[in-house]
Amino acid sequence: MGHDGQQIGIKPLPDALALARDLDLDLVEVAAQANPPVCRIMDYGKYKYEAAQKAKESRRKTTNVVIKEMKYRPKIGVGDFDTKTRKVEHFLTEGHKVKVTLTFRGREVAHPELGRKILQQVEAAVKDVGRVEIFPRIDGRNMTMVLAPDKKAQAAAAKAAAASLAEADLLALDETVSEATEATEATEATETTETTEATETTETDSETNAT
Numbered sequence: 001m002g003h004d005g006q007q008i009g010i011k012p013l014p015d016a017l018a019l020a021r022d023l024d025l026d027l028v029e030v031a032a033q034a035n036p037p038v039c040r041i042m043d044y045g046k047y048k049y050e051a052a053q054k055a056k057e058s059r060r061k062t063t064n065v066v067i068k069e070m071k072y073r074p075k076i077g078v079g080d081f082d083t084k085t086r087k088v089e090h091f092l093t094e095g096h097k098v099k100v101t102l103t104f105r106g107r108e109v110a111h112p113e114l115g116r117k118i119l120q121q122v123e124a125a126v127k128d129v130g131r132v133e134i135f136p137r138i139d140g141r142n143m144t145m146v147l148a149p150d151k152k153a154q155a156a157a158a159k160a161a162a163a164s165l166a167e168a169d170l171l172a173l174d175e176t177v178s179e180a181t182e183a184t185e186a187t188e189a190t191e192t193t194e195t196t197e198a199t200e201t202t203e204t205d206s207e208t209n210a211t
Helices: 013-022 044-061 078-093 106-110 112-125 151-210
Strands: 026-031 038-042 067-072 097-103 130-139 142-149
Touching: 013 026, 013 038, 026 044, 038 044, 067 078, 067 112, 078 097, 078 112, 078 130, 078 142, 097 112, 106 112, 112 130, 112 142
Parallel strands: 067 097
Antiparallel strands: 026 038, 097 142, 130 142
16 A cells, blocks of 8 residues: 555565655555555654554543542531532532532431431532532431532533623723713813913902003
8 A cells, every 4th residue: 555545556575665665655564464464655653653642632632530529427517518518619620520428427317308408508509510410319327429510500600700700890991981080070170260260360460450
């Protein structure tokens, strides 16, 4: 097979090597099991480089999804809840799934509704970046829930944040323009007053001289 993909036909090995050398290319065996073996004339160095680049790009596009875990308690404090939930948001934003585990102790296991309430609060707190993939379920003294990244929710939240920022910038610009207008009007009013006073002084001087 030639470097342009065209079939050359069956050639003795010396002739094929000579043809490759004339083109300053390499003769590469691509199907050793065929009878006769299939070879191709190509720039082998360029081929290896392009193959390595494609493999690198493929690895870059492949998302390495890791399931993280975050543990809560039914009587968790507000500060601790906020800290753990921010970490859950961070994991989801990075593209990881998160297993939320709520552990009951002692008599707490008799009140699963407390656990569901906490998990519902977590779900509501991360709704802009994730969604529930596996709903809460009891596993011994644990209640678990699995969250997965929600790309659509993340995109919508980013769009809303950008719109809010643009609106804030517009309001700030309006305030700046308003302040500048007020300053200009104040300056013009002051200049008008000074001109009026100067005119009145001139008229008074004229009357005095006339007298």
